Amino acid sequence: MDIFSNFSDLFISVWSKGIRGVDIFQILIGIGIFFIFLIFRGIISKVIIKRLEAIAKRTTNKLDDTFVSAMEGPARFLPIVLGFFIASYYMSFGEDARAVIDTINRTLITILIFWLIHQVVEPISYILSGLDKMLTRELIGWIIKSLKILIFILGLAAVLELWGIKIGPIIAGLGLFGVAVALGAQDLFKNLISGILVLVEKRFKIGDWILVEGIIEGVVEKIGFRSTVLRKFDKSLAIIPNFQFAENAVINISETTNWRIDWAITLQYDTTVDQLKKIRNEIENHIKKSDDYDNAVGIAVRVEKFSDSSIDMRVRCFTNSNSFSMWLEVKEKLAIEIKQIVEGNNAAFAFPSQSIYIEKK
Incomplete structure (x- = not known):
């Protein structure tokens, strides 16, 4: 009977002392509490967040969709923070162990806070998109990325401070390292400033x-x-x-708001003055009457100069469309019209040529 009595006393002693002075029953209760919050975490992700996403999709505003999506990670992390906090404070730790547990709790809460701030930055980009007259979409993207990096660095610094790691020497070391990098990476900074x-x-x-x-x-x-x-x-x-x-x-x-057509029409030297005037007037009238051209920008159809083997007529006008494909289509129509006008006036296009005179003795 003494053996069983001794075993019973030893079992009760181990049960009461537990791990680092924490009663095993308290540990089991703490694990149970943490497990309950893990179940609640699953409910948040599968029920509450899904319901919020469904509600957000019914609206035409994309801000609420982005906000719900951004908050999904922190919302799933919150039950873990609460579960660990409540479970740890239910258990009776020693003074040293309690200090470590408090630091872990502070760390988890700090991570949650900075994670929330980090995720809130994304919906802000939709608010800033209304300033597109002042800021481009790409510049807004750069600002958002820079804010996220800054928040991450500040959060990391806060966590390191909680664990007694001084960030002052680290920052000083990074400063010296940054100077060395800057001296060797001038092209990188030149490109960065140019991009901005x-x-x-x-x-x-x-x-x-x-x-x-x-x-x-x-x-x-x-x-x-x-x-x-x-x-x-x-x-x-x-x-x-x-x-x-x-x-x-x-x-x-x-x-480009008005694509330009700028041609030199070369006519043969045997073209008469009346033919030149008629060809010029018909081309100009065609451009003025057509809806394909912006007459307000300007039209020029004039005999320009006498070249070596042709009389050059300058045709310059601007299309109404800002589309490249439409510009090609209008150019084609004008080219066909000019050819019909020239041929209709019994004139012909010139091409580079030379005349050779043979003198007979």
Whole structure:
């Protein structure tokens, strides 16, 4: 009987002392409490969040959809924070263990706070999108990314401070490292500043067709911190450093409002004055009567000069459409009309030629 009595006393002693002085019964209760909050976490993700997403989709405003999506992560993390906090305070820890548990609780709460702030930044981008007259969409994207990085750094610094890790020496070391990097990465910073200038000055945006004389022509697919990605018309991808757009003239072809037609019509030298006047008037009248051209911008149909083998007539006008394909179509129609006018007046187009005179003795 003494053996069983000793075993019973030992079992009760182990049960009461538990782990680091915490009663095993309290540990089991704490685990149970934490498990209950894990179940609540599943309910939040599968029921509450799904219901909020369904409600948000019924509205035409995208802000509430973005807000619900952004809050999903922190909402699922909240039960873990609460569960650990309640479970840890139910158990009776020693003084040293209690200090560690308090630090863990503070860490979890700090992570939750900065995670919330980090996620709230995304819906703010929809609010800033209303300032598209002042800020481009790409610049807003840069601002949002910079804010997220800053919030992450501040959150990491707050967590390190909780665990007694001083961030002052770390920042000083990073400062020296930054100076060394800056000296060796001047081109990187030049491209970064150039990219910011491109966005602030709204030189172009994603989807624009741009031309940099002698460098690149294509459609903008992405504007990054260091470089811009363009899709050329042969479907190849070009990555151009941003300083190229700051140091060279950039032609934004997508912003063309009136495509220009500028031709020199060459007529033979045997064309009479009356034929020249009639051809000129008929071409000008055709352009003025057609809805394909913007007469307010200007029309010019005039005999320009006497070339080596032709009389040159300048035809200059601007189309109404800002579409490249429509411009090609209007050019084709005008070319056919001019040919009909020239042939209808019994004239002919000239081509480069030379006359050779043979002198007989």
